[in-house]
Amino acid sequence: AESFSTTSTTSTALNSAVAESETTAPVEVFRTDYKPLPHLVTKINMDFVIENGKTTVTSELFIEPNSSVEGGGDLVLDGDESCVKLMSVSIDGKELEKGKEYDLEPQKMIIKSPAPGTVLKTVVEIVPEENTQLSGLYKSGPMYCSQCEAMGFRRITYYPDRPDNMAVFENIRLEADEKDYPVLLSNGNLVDSGKLENGRHFASWSDPFPKPSYLFAAVVGNLGYIEDTYTTTSGREVKLGVYSEKENVDKLHYAMDSLKRSMKWDEDKFGLEYDLDLYNIVAVESFNMGAMENKGLNVFNTAYVLADKDTASDADFERVEGVIGHEYFHNWTGNRVTCRDWFQLTLKEGLTVFRDQEFSGDMNSNAVKRIEDVRMVRARQFAEDAGPMAHPIRPESYISMDNFYTATVYVKGAEVIRMYNTLLGTEGFRKGMDLYFERHDGTGVTCDDFLQAMADANDVDLSQFSLWYSTPGTPTVKYSSAYDASTGVFSLTLEQESKSDKPLHIPVSVGLMDKESGEEVVPTTVLDLKESKQTFEFNVKGDVVPSILRDFSAPVKLMPDSGAVDEEALAFLAAEDTDGFNRWEAGQRLYTSSIFQNMNGKESEKTLQYVFDAFERTLKGEKLDDYSIQAYALLLPTEATLSEEMEIIDPTAIHKARGAVKQKIARKFQNEISAKYEELSGLVEADGELSVDAKSIGLRRLRNVMLEYLCSIKETPEEQKAAAELAKKHFENASGMTDKMAALSALASMEGKGTEARDWALQKFYDDADGYSLVVDKWFSVQALANLPDVLDRVKKLTKHPDFTLEVPNRCRSLVSVFTMNAPAFHNPSGEGYKFIGELLVELDKLNPQVSSRLASSLIRWRRYDEKLGALMKAELEKLKAMKPISEDLYEIVSKALD
Ligand code: PHE
Ligand code: ZN
Numbered sequence: 001a002e003s004f005s006t007t008s009t010t011s012t013a014l015n016s017a018v019a020e021s022e023t024t025a026p027v028e029v030f031r032t033d034y035k036p037l038p039h040l041v042t043k044i045n046m047d048f049v050i051e052n053g054k055t056t057v058t059s060e061l062f063i064e065p066n067s068s069v070e071g072g073g074d075l076v077l078d079g080d081e082s083c084v085k086l087m088s089v090s091i092d093g094k095e096l097e098k099g100k101e102y103d104l105e106p107q108k109m110i111i112k113s114p115a116p117g118t119v120l121k122t123v124v125e126i127v128p129e130e131n132t133q134l135s136g137l138y139k140s141g142p143m144y145c146s147q148c149e150a151m152g153f154r155r156i157t158y159y160p161d162r163p164d165n166m167a168v169f170e171n172i173r174l175e176a177d178e179k180d181y182p183v184l185l186s187n188g189n190l191v192d193s194g195k196l197e198n199g200r201h202f203a204s205w206s207d208p209f210p211k212p213s214y215l216f217a218a219v220v221g222n223l224g225y226i227e228d229t230y231t232t233t234s235g236r237e238v239k240l241g242v243y244s245e246k247e248n249v250d251k252l253h254y255a256m257d258s259l260k261r262s263m264k265w266d267e268d269k270f271g272l273e274y275d276l277d278l279y280n281i282v283a284v285e286s287f288n289m290g291a292m293e294n295k296g297l298n299v300f301n302t303a304y305v306l307a308d309k310d311t312a313s314d315a316d317f318e319r320v321e322g323v324i325g326h327e328y329f330h331n332w333t334g335n336r337v338t339c340r341d342w343f344q345l346t347l348k349e350g351l352t353v354f355r356d357q358e359f360s361g362d363m364n365s366n367a368v369k370r371i372e373d374v375r376m377v378r379a380r381q382f383a384e385d386a387g388p389m390a391h392p393i394r395p396e397s398y399i400s401m402d403n404f405y406t407a408t409v410y411v412k413g414a415e416v417i418r419m420y421n422t423l424l425g426t427e428g429f430r431k432g433m434d435l436y437f438e439r440h441d442g443t444g445v446t447c448d449d450f451l452q453a454m455a456d457a458n459d460v461d462l463s464q465f466s467l468w469y470s471t472p473g474t475p476t477v478k479y480s481s482a483y484d485a486s487t488g489v490f491s492l493t494l495e496q497e498s499k500s501d502k503p504l505h506i507p508v509s510v511g512l513m514d515k516e517s518g519e520e521v522v523p524t525t526v527l528d529l530k531e532s533k534q535t536f537e538f539n540v541k542g543d544v545v546p547s548i549l550r551d552f553s554a555p556v557k558l559m560p561d562s563g564a565v566d567e568e569a570l571a572f573l574a575a576e577d578t579d580g581f582n583r584w585e586a587g588q589r590l591y592t593s594s595i596f597q598n599m600n601g602k603e604s605e606k607t608l609q610y611v612f613d614a615f616e617r618t619l620k621g622e623k624l625d626d627y628s629i630q631a632y633a634l635l636l637p638t639e640a641t642l643s644e645e646m647e648i649i650d651p652t653a654i655h656k657a658r659g660a661v662k663q664k665i666a667r668k669f670q671n672e673i674s675a676k677y678e679e680l681s682g683l684v685e686a687d688g689e690l691s692v693d694a695k696s697i698g699l700r701r702l703r704n705v706m707l708e709y710l711c712s713i714k715e716t717p718e719e720q721k722a723a724a725e726l727a728k729k730h731f732e733n734a735s736g737m738t739d740k741m742a743a744l745s746a747l748a749s750m751e752g753k754g755t756e757a758r759d760w761a762l763q764k765f766y767d768d769a770d771g772y773s774l775v776v777d778k779w780f781s782v783q784a785l786a787n788l789p790d791v792l793d794r795v796k797k798l799t800k801h802p803d804f805t806l807e808v809p810n811r812c813r814s815l816v817s818v819f820t821m822n823a824p825a826f827h828n829p830s831g832e833g834y835k836f837i838g839e840l841l842v843e844l845d846k847l848n849p850q851v852s853s854r855l856a857s858s859l860i861r862w863r864r865y866d867e868k869l870g871a872l873m874k875a876e877l878e879k880l881k882a883m884k885p886i887s888e889d890l891y892e893i894v895s896k897a898l899d
Pocket of ligand 2: 326330348349352
C-alpha cells in the first residue's frame, strides 16, 4: 500500500475518475420522472478474459420489446466511457456502423430501433488494476472483484443498468491465469470449468433467477475458504462457502456460523427459505461500504466477516453477525423482490435493516439491541435530518445515487418498517409480508406496493401512514397530562409537528405507572396519533406517571409541552418504569438535564441528586438483570446525541460539560465503582475462556464502563499515575480485544504521569497487531479519538505513517473519518481541523468519490454551529466547490450544503 504522502495522482484511472464532470454538468434525476424501458434485456451471456492490466469483456444481450410500453424506439445502454473502452458492437456477426446504426455518448450507447429478438454483442476493455473508485471491476489484494450497486455495472459493460431491467445471467464465463487466480466465482450455479492453454483456466456460471445488473458479481483470485452445508426446512441442501485472503481463513468461522443462524431465523420468522444450491461469501479488503447482497455471491468488507478472539471485539462479533444476517435477508427482501428504481431504495434497505435488527435481538438481547439502535438513530439520523442533506426515506431527487445510502434511508427506513409492525402486530406484519411476496416475487416494485400489501393483508387504510415516505426531518411530539381526581380520568394530550402539511400517523406506545405504589396500572398501549393535537383518556384509580414512547415506537423527538422537563417524573421512571427501554431513557434524560445545567452555569443540586440517585440505583443493579442494560444506563448520552438537543451546537462546551458531570459521578462513587470493578473482574475471570454470548459480553461491557469512570479521575499527578496503572493492568490482563481496546482508549488520552503507559501501550498494541489490517485500523482510530490537546498534529503525523493509505477505504476511515468524530478536536476554534479535512478531500476525491463525499458530510452542517465555526466550515466547502475537476458525488454534497 502506498502511503499518503506518496499517493499517486497521475495514473490514467485517477484522471478518468473525474473526467466526466469536466465535460458534462451534473444532472439531477427526479423520482417522478420515472419511465419504464421500451426495450428489455431478458438474457445476457458474458465472457471475462482477465489479463494483467487488461480485461476484455464480451457481452451478448438478448433484447425484447417491453410489452407494457408502446412505441419501441431506440435502445439506450448505460456505459461509463471513463472506464470501458468499446472495441466492437455487432448484431448477428455484423459490425454496426457508428452514427447510422448506433451512437456513442460519454455515458451511453444508443442502438437505433432494434428489432424484437435482436442479440447485440459488444466487446469492451477495462482496466480493473487502475480502478481506485472501487465501483465496477477492481483489484483488491490478490483478487479481482466487482461492485455494481448502484450503478457500477456500466463500468464493466454497456447495459440498461437500472433495477427494472431483470435478466437471466445465463452464461458468465470467467477466464484467468490458473496459478495466480485459482478461484473463479460468480452468481448462481457452476455449470462448467476447465483448463486452457498457457496455464489458463475458466469457469462458467449460470444464475436461474432473473436479476437486475446491480446484483451481478464476479470474484477472481487466489483465495482460501471454508465450507459447510445447510439443509433447509423443505430438505434442500445448500453448499456454503466463505472466502478470504489465504492468511485469514482461520477467522471465517464466526461468519459461517452466523450465516447458518440467519438461514434458520428467516425460515422460523418469515417462512423464507434459500433458493439456490450454493451460497458464497467473499471477504474483500478494499470495499466502499459494509457488504453487498449479490445473488448467491455476497461480497463483504473484511471488517464484517473476519473475526476471532484475539483480533475482534464483542462489537465486531456483533457486527459480523448482523451484517451476515443483513445480506442473507436481502435474498428475499432485495433480490427476489427488488426495487423498481433507486428512489425506492428504502424498500429493500429499511426492511432488511429491520429484519437484521430483529435477528440480532433474537440472537442476543432484544432490549439491548433496541437501546443500541435508538442511540444510533438519535446520534446519526437525527443529525442528518437536521442538516442540508435532509431527505425523506424515499428521496425526491439525486445527482449521485451513491450519496443516498444514508442513515435516513437505512435506519429511519427501518424505524418506519418497525411502525408497521407496531401498528399491525407481529401476526399482521407477517400477513403483510406473505402477501408482498405472493404479489411481487420476481419483480421490481415501489414503496407504495409494500404499503399496499400491508394494508390489504390486514384490511386497514394506511394512506395517512404513507406520509412517512415523503416527509423529511424529525417530527416532534409534545405531551402534557392532567389527572382529575374526582372522575379518576387521566388525560394525555399529544401534539405533533413535522415538515408534512398534513399530520402524520404516529404510533405512540404508552404505559401508566401508579404514582404511589410504582405499579404499572395501564400496560403498554399503542395510541394512534393521527391529528395534529389529540387527547387520550384513561380511567385510573389514583394519579399516575405516564411512560411515553416506550421502545421508541416512532422516530420522533418527544418533549414536554411546557418546555421544562419534569425531573421528578423522570427520577420516578428511572427507578420504577416496568419498560426497560424507558427506564434507560428516563435516566438518559436526567443526565442530559444535568449536563446542560452545567454548561449554562446553572447547576441545580436537586437535579444532580436525581442523577446520583439514578446512578447509584443502577450501579447496585436494582430492577436490572442484564449487565449490558446496566452498562448503558450508567453511560452518559454521547456528545453526538447531546448535540442534537442544541439549536446552535457548541462542541467544546458539550465536551466540557459532559466531562464535568462524568467527573462528579466518578468522584462521588469512586469507592463503589472500584468495588464493582473488582467484583466484575472476579466474574470475568470465573467466566473463563472468552465467549461472545450476551451474558459474557454484558459483563465485559459493564466492567469497561467502570474502567472508563475510574480512568476519568486524573487531575493530579497521583491520580494520573493511578489511572494509568489501572488501565495498564487492564490492558495486560485483557482476555480479548474488547478489554484491550477499552484499556487502550483510556490510555490513549492520558498525559502527565500517564504518558509513559500511554506510549508503551500504543507501541505494544501496534507490535501485537503484526500488520493485520483490521487491528491496525483500530490502532489508528484509537489515536484519532484521543482526548489530547495536540491530537490533530498526531493525526497529521499518522497520515505519513507507512501503513496509512487513502486507497483502502477502511484505513482512510479509521484515521480520517474517525477524527471528524472527535468533536472538540475536529471543531477546534482555530479551524485547523476543518482545513485538514478540506485539504485531504482534494486528494481523496481524485481517488474515490464515494469515500470523499462521505467524508465531506462532516463539514456540511455548518449552519448548526456559531458564526465563527460556521464560517470556517463554509470556507472549506467553498474551496471544494470551486475545485476542478470535482466528482459528482462530492459536488452534490458541497453544493447542497452551500445552497
Ligand atoms: N446494498 C448494500 C447493503 O446494504 C450496501 C451497498 C450499497 C454496498 C452500495 C455497496 C454499494 O447491504
Ligand atoms: Zn442492505
